[in-house]
Amino acid sequence: MKVVPGEVLENRRLSQDFFLLKIGGDFPPAEPGQFAMVSVSSSLEPFLGRPFGIAMQERDALIFLVKIVGRGTAMLSRRRRGEKISLVTPLGKGFSPIQGRALLAGGGSGIVPLVFLASRLSGYTLVYGARTRREVFLDAFPHLQERAREVVVVTEDGSLGKKGLLTRHIPPGEFHMAYVSGPWAMMREFHRVYPGKAEFSLETRMACGFGACFGCAVKVMREGRERMVRACVEGPVFKGEEIIWTQG
Amino acid sequence: MDTRVKVGGLDLKNPIILASGTAGYGVELAPFLDLNRVGAVVVKGLYPYEREGNPPPRVWETPCGLLNTIGLQGVGMEKFAREYLPRLEKYDTRIIVNACGEEDEEYLRVVDYLQGFDAVAGFELNLSCPNVREGGRCPAMWPQWSYEIVKGARGLTHKPLWAKLTPNTSALVEVASACREAGADAVSLVNTYLGMAVDFRTRRSRLSTLFAGLSGPAIKPLALRAVYTVASSVDVDVVGIGGIASGEDVLEFLLVGARAVQIGSINLREPSAAERILEEAVSLLQQEGYNNFNEIIGRFEGV
Structure with a gap:
């Protein structure tokens, strides 16, 4: 886990309340069930990052599917392609490995x-x-x-x-x-x-x-x-x- | 640049200290931050025993800050000494133990037990947690209560002894004086401001307790005033705490009389913040032609 500078590659509204956020950066590999803390703003307001489960990891990108539930997620839904966004990732303990069905x-x-x-x-x-x-x-x-x-x-x-x-x-x-x-x-x-x-x-x-x-x-x-x-x-x-x- | 400072009986390599409660037991920040770069780490508050803390929800974000009611969940002094201290002592920094107690005697047990460990550089008596007693009460609201705990601890250790104070009292100066009189080497202030978060829809608190502690840049002007007031009226070293998020913030606290500062809530948002803040502070000092931090401490010239 580390702090990684990222850049918005894609921010696409999928429904009234959900958007897909793809952030590019040199992220360490994550496991399913782990999450990232995503900074909402580079200013001190909102103050805290937001924890989002990782929906997919590609070679140089993380994909999040985010539901707008408050001010922070609403602000993130308006971040544009090319804007900087800082992440702490990967965090937490994910799902245990699979055997069988x-x-x-x-x-x-x-x-x-x-x-x-x-x-x-x-x-x-x-x-x-x-x-x-x-x-x-x-x-x-x-x-x-x-x-x-x-x-x-x-x-x-x-x-x-x-x-x-x-x-x-x-x-x-x-x-x-x-x-x-x-x-x-x-x-x-x-x-x-x-x-x-x-x-x-x-x-x-x-x-x-x-x-x-x-x-x-x-x-x-x-x-x-x-x-x-x-x-x-x-x-x-x-x-x-x-x-x-x-x-x- | 020479970044060293002397504060509360300790020689620190620089005035940037990680504040108790925002850095876990230090090791939680190690993946993000080179702990060798900070002047000291004040570990999360320790009782003689393991503590569960308050029920969730424990945190609520506020404008430029947050309210918390963690309630001093922690591993207790013995497990800390066994499992965390050996990992911490590898770093070239000062380890300060934040000692807690439900009863006054418990503070003393923590000091007594941990002072025997060489890796413990000193103690900060947590006289000021707002989340563990009814209605936010804490010893640092009253000079006499503070005096008794500090005096008791002073009798047990020659190691540097600091008292962490609350701003939630009209007797802040008297409390700081009492701590000094009882033998404290420094007072660190401020702990969090008592606040509330309510949900008008449910008509209930958003947190598991009625009151909680407010921290973050939102409280910086209040903390600056508290530090100024104590530093300019009590003959005791002051460690400034409250919403510090930049190098310039550090210099403001030093200017009004703090001899070192603690970095708190910003660690939660930006776990590598302490290194950035130190670099900013050093570079600002250099730009303004200072040779070290000591040249700016207490040099505030008023309006």
């Missing part, structure tokens, strides 16, 4: 780390949940479908694929591991209904992203008891059985 379950912007993971896998089953068809970004990342054995799309309004919540449409089958990423309520429900082994990518509010401030701590079982651990260092990916699901 994998189930990938991504809800909303939670699809991001799974896009990267899918590029290293094949023959997986993907269940992709979103609010509407306009927030299903299979076209932006063609490998998601090309490398999959099965893709199940679920939209809350039924505008594409199955209607309802992702957790009601988990494909049956024997999987060696499920990799889950999405809103907390979705992941908690997934954990409740899914009997197999699963890893979850947690999203928390972060200040530094590299373990200095302890601002992003989450409660997990470690060494036989509940402990607060930093999502940015010990996570953001945790095993389902170690997460304390009653928090938050």
Whole structure:
């Protein structure tokens, strides 16, 4: 992990709330599930970087799929090609390596780390949940479908694929591991209904992203008891059985 | 240029210190920052025991800064000595332990236990965390409470002893005097300002506690005033802290009387900031014809 100067290569709006940000630079190699802290501005306002899961790493570029949730992400959505942008990358502990068949379950912007993971896998089953068809970004990342054995799309309004919540449409089958990423309520429900082994990518509010401030701590079982651990260092990916699901 | 300064019983290679709570145990910044380049590192606050800290959410960004309510999560003094100190002592910098306690006696246990380690250059008594007691209370709000803890620690160690003070008191000068009287070699100020973040939609706090500590460039003018006030009225070394983000900020704090500074929240945004800030400060001094940092300390000439 290091601080790397970057440059916006592409900033493309994919829907009302989502944009694809491609940043060029000499970035150290990342693993699926890891993230980067992206500076919003070179001025002191907004003050903190924003943590984004890495959606893809190319030879000299990182690709992010970002949902506009506040002022910082809105400002980033307006950054133009050629503008400088500084990153701290790669950060955190990603998904554990795969053996056997994998189930990938991504809800909303939670699809991001799974896009990267899918590029290293094949023959997986993907269940992709979103609010509407306009927030299903299979076209932006063609490998998601090309490398999959099965893709199940679920939209809350039924505008594409199955209607309802992702957790009601988990494909049956024997999987060696499920990799889950999405809103907390979705992941908690997934954990409740899914009997197999699963890893979850947690999203928390972060200040530094590299373990200095302890601002992003989450409660997990470690060494036989509940402990607060930093999502940015010990996570953001945790095993389902170690997460304390009653928090938050 | 000669960048050395003397502050609070320590000779530092330069006046740039990493502030407690913003640099983990030092090693977290090592991938980004050459720790050999900083004057000292004040490690994250240590209790005699491991501490869980406050529940999430713990941080909230504010204009040019942030509110935090971490609540001093930490590994405790023994694990620090066992697992972190050996990694830190390899660096050519000063390691300062930020000592904490729920009870006054706990501060003393930390000092007593860690003073035996050669790698520990000194102590900063954390009399001022706003996030661990009801309503943001802390010893440094009151001269007498501060005096007692400093006095107790002074009786246990000959190593340099600093007291980190809160700005959340009307008795700042009296507290600094009391610390000096009790034998503190320096006071470092300011810790964070008490603040709040509320969500009008949910009608609740955005953080897990009612109050939290505000830091970052937003507080720099307030911190500058606090440092000026103490440095100009109490005969004690002052370590300036509060929103420093550039070399020019460093020189402003030195000018109003700080003998060194601590770099805090900017580390979270830019983990290599300390090196940049040192370079900027040195180059500004040179441009203005100074030969060292000491020539500017306390040379503020007022309005």
